[in-house]
Structures are given as C-alpha cells and as structure tokens.
Amino acid sequence: MVEITPEIQAQLDEQKKNCIFCKIISGEQEGKKVYEDEEIVALLDINPACKGHVLVLPKEHYPIMPYVPPQTFAHMFGLMPKLVKAVNKATITTGVNIVVANGGVAGQKAPHFLVHLLPRECGDGHDIYDYSGNSSHDEKTKQLMINNIPIMMQNHFSRTGVNYGVVQSSDAVYQDSIVTCKLAENPVVNGHMIIETDAFHELSEEQASHLFYVGSYCATAIFEGMGAHGSNIILQSGKSNDNDTGKTRIHVLPRFQDDGIEILGNPISDKSHIDEMHSMIKSETFILNPSPEREPLIINLDEMKKEDDEITKAINKIKYGNNI
Ligand SMILES: [Zn+2]
Numbered sequence: 001m002v003e004i005t006p007e008i009q010a011q012l013d014e015q016k017k018n019c020i021f022c023k024i025i026s027g028e029q030e031g032k033k034v035y036e037d038e039e040i041v042a043l044l045d046i047n048p049a050c051k052g053h054v055l056v057l058p059k060e061h062y063p064i065m066p067y068v069p070p071q072t073f074a075h076m077f078g079l080m081p082k083l084v085k086a087v088n089k090a091t092i093t094t095g096v097n098i099v100v101a102n103g104g105v106a107g108q109k110a111p112h113f114l115v116h117l118l119p120r121e122c123g124d125g126h127d128i129y130d131y132s133g134n135s136s137h138d139e140k141t142k143q144l145m146i147n148n149i150p151i152m153m154q155n156h157f158s159r160t161g162v163n164y165g166v167v168q169s170s171d172a173v174y175q176d177s178i179v180t181c182k183l184a185e186n187p188v189v190n191g192h193m194i195i196e197t198d199a200f201h202e203l204s205e206e207q208a209s210h211l212f213y214v215g216s217y218c219a220t221a222i223f224e225g226m227g228a229h230g231s232n233i234i235l236q237s238g239k240s241n242d243n244d245t246g247k248t249r250i251h252v253l254p255r256f257q258d259d260g261i262e263i264l265g266n267p268i269s270d271k272s273h274i275d276e277m278h279s280m281i282k283s284e285t286f287i288l289n290p291s292p293e294r295e296p297l298i299i300n301l302d303e304m305k306k307e308d309d310e311i312t313k314a315i316n317k318i319k320y321g322n323n324i
Contacts, residue, residue, distance in 0.1 A: 002066045016061045021112040025059050032278045035083065035285040040076050042083060042117075042285065044278055047267040050118050050126045052091035052277050056083065057114035064102045064113055065216055065233075070160070076115070077212035078205030079288070085201055086284035087119050088238070091277070095120035095238025095246065096200065097129055099263055102219060103230025106255040107263040116264065120240040128262045129234060130242040131251050133188030141191045144225040145183060145218075149174045152217040164210060178207050179214050184251070189259060191226050193218045193252040200237035200248040211250065218252040228254035232263055 004012070016022045024031030025041055032044035034054060045053040058076060062068050068076070084096045099116040101108040120126065150166070153174055157163045164176035173193070174181040184192040195218065197203070197211050212233070219231040232253045239246035253261060 004067065012061055012063070015063065015111050019061055019110070019112050021057055021110060021114065022061050025057075032274065034278065034281040035086075035288060037289065039072050040079070044274055044281070045116070046271070046274065048271070048274070049116070049264045049267055050120070050124060051268070051273055052087055052093070052119040052281065054083070054087055054117040054281065055114045056080075056117055057112060061111075062113045063111050064108070065100060066102075066220060068113060073213070073216075074205075074209040078209040080115075080117075080212075081201055081203045081205075081208050082288055083285065084117065084237075086288060087117060087281055088201075090280040090284040091119040093119040093121040093124075093238075095240045095243060096235070097237075098233075098235040100215075100219075100233040101230070101263060102223070102232070103255065105257055106230030106232050106253075108230070120238060120243075122239055122241055124240065126265060127240070127242040128265045129236055129240075129251075131184075131188045131192070131234070131253070132186040133192070135187045135189050135192070137183050137187060137190055137192075141226060142183060145173045145191070145193065145221060148221045148225060149181060149217060152221065153214070156213060156217065162206070162210070174214070178210050181214055181218065188251075188261065189253060189256075191222045191228070191254040193222070195250040195252065197248050197250075200235070215250045215252055222252065222254040226254050229257055230255040232261070234263065 020029065023029035024043065032046065033041060034044060035042035040056060040058055042054050042056045045055050056076065058068055058072050060072070080098060084098070088094065088096065097116075097118040097120055099118065118126070153166070153176070164178050167175040167177070169175040169180070172180050172182050179195050179197050181193060181195045184194045195211065195214055203211065215233040219233055222228050223231050232251070232255060234251045234253070235248070236243040236251070237246070237248040255261065
C-alpha cells in the first residue's frame with residue numbers, strides 16, 4: 001500500500017476538485033447510483049460496455065488500487081460476490097467480469113480508482129476476455145514471480161493476522177486453501193498471471209477480499225519488478241463465450257504503451273435501457289444496504305397509560321355500546 005504523505009494528499013485534494021466521481025458522490029452532479037454505504041458507492045456507467053455495466057468505487061478519492069487503505073479494500077472487494085449476485089439477478093445473466101485498470105496505459109480513464117462490473121452470458125457479443133495468447137515468459141520474469149509473490153503473501157498474513165494455509169506446490173507460483181496463482185500457460189504477454197479459485201458467487205467476504213489481495217500483490221510485483229507502465233486485474237466467472245468452462249479465474253496483466261490489449265471494448269450504442277437497469281439493479285442491491293441506525297426506544301409510561309385507557313374505552317364502547 002502506498003503511504004499518503006501530506007504532499008500526496010495535497011495533490012489528491014487538487015485532483016478531487018475536477019473529479020466527476022467525487023462530484024457524483026457528494027451529490028453535486030447527478031449519477032445513477034445503485035448502491036451506497038459509508039465507504040463505497042456503485043453506479044451505472046453512462047457509456048456502458050454491456051447492459052448493466054456497473055462501476056464500484058470508494059467514496060474517498062484514491063488514484064489507483066495501491067492507495068486504497070486495507071479496511072476500504074477489504075470491504076469493497078468483500079462485497080463483490082453479493083453485488084455480482086444482485087446484478088446477475090437484475091440483468092438475468094449468469095456470468096461476470098470484474099475489471100480493474102491501474103494507470104492510463106492500462107485503460108484507466110478517470111483519476112478516481114474504480115472497478116468495472118460487467119454482467120455476462122453466452123452469446124452476448126462481448127467476447128474480449130479470451131486471454132490465451134502465444135507469448136512466453138522470460139526466465140527473469142518467472143524467477144521474479146516465484147521469489148516475490150510468496151514473500152509478499154507471508155508479509156500480508158503477518159500484517160493482517162489471517163492465514164489461509166499456504167500449500168507447497170511445484171507448478172504454482174503461490175497456493176493456499178483459497179487460491180492457486182500461476183504463470184499463464186498460454187500468456188498473452190510476458191508476466192501474464194492467472195489466479196484460480198472456487199465459484200465466485202460462493203465466496204465469503206473474507207475469501208473474496210483475499211482473492212483480490214492476491215491479485216493486487218501480483219499486479220504490484222509485475223508493475224515494480226518488470227517496470228510495467230500499468231496493470232490490469234480481470235476476473236472471469238460464470239459461462240460466457242470467452243469463458244466456456246464458467247470457472248472463476250483472475251488474469252493479471254502487465255501493461256506497456258501500445259501493447260494492443262483490450263480491456264473493455266467499445267461502448268454499446270443503444271443506451272435506452274439505462275433507466276430500466278437503474279431501477280432493476282437498485283431493487284436487488286437494496287437488501288445489501290446496512291440497516292440504518294434505529295432511534296433508541298424511549299418509553300413514556302404516562303403516555304402508555306393514557307393509550308391503554310383509550311384502548312379500554314374503545315373496547316368497552318364496542319362491547320357495551322355508548323352506555324358507559
Ligand atoms: Zn474523485
């Protein structure tokens with residue numbers, strides 16, 4: 001995680017002034033919000049790459065993933081399986097892509113860190129995540145991953161106090177009881193990592209945030225170790241034409257200028273569904289909202305007695321007519 005020094009904070013405050021998402025979050029500008037709690041907000045992308053394209057973002061302005069503090073990170077990514085379930089239900093779809101772009105070269109368009117959530121199904125025509133290529137990993141990159149990822153995860157466990165039982169594996173860079181992290185067999189680019197796990201819908205909040213932590217460490221390793229210009233973390237889950245097994249896996253891709261990798265595709269031209277999607281998704285995410293704090297119950301005995309008297313009178317009226 002990047003430490004936010006007073007100098008960095010001053011730069012972020014300057015960025016915030018012109019940030020469209022900060023304006024939507026504060027209510028200064030209109031946005032199609034579908035979920036909101038104390039730390040995060042989800043809204044419809046007004047230039048959707050597919051029907052039901054949702055953006056999930058921290059309310060505080062952070063430029064890229066490594067700036068997001070652990071508590072917000074765990075909450076944001078922990079909630080993803082429930083958000084995905086709600087969006088799948090509302091859009092009547094079966095799969096999902098979750099797309100993170102760190103850096104302009106990686107396809108990041110706004111300086112406010114956000115996550116794209118794309119509902120998917122077979123035949124939806126959005127088949128751009130078939131990331132099997134014919135590149136190869138060079139020896140230096142292989143050693144970088146094999147040496148660094150397990151150390152990063154050990155440090156993570158000692159910082160957070162959680163441990164998912166690290167497994168010694170000869171064909172994985174890193175493995176524990178939740179994830180298996182490998183160098184892609186058919187990489188689209190040198191350093192392309194794949195993280196596999198169980199069905200995304202079934203993951204608990206802790207497991208989902210752990211999965212994305214592993215993704216984030218892989219992205220940091222390729223960014224710093226390979227000198228990449230940016231990185232993508234792209235989750236596939238559920239059946240679609242570019243994920244015929246329906247299994248859950250994350251691609252972590254180092255990004256370089258003009259490398260030709262596509263992460264979102266072109267926006268769809270028909271946007272007439274946006275308002276309908278807005279209300280349908282909201283009606284499913286509604287149940288995810290934390291219950292509002294209740295007013296403390298104050299009992300006024302005198303008032304209760306008065307009410308009791310009124311009720312007794314009313315009952316007697318029914319029983320005995322007005323002759324009391
Ligand atoms: Zn912002």
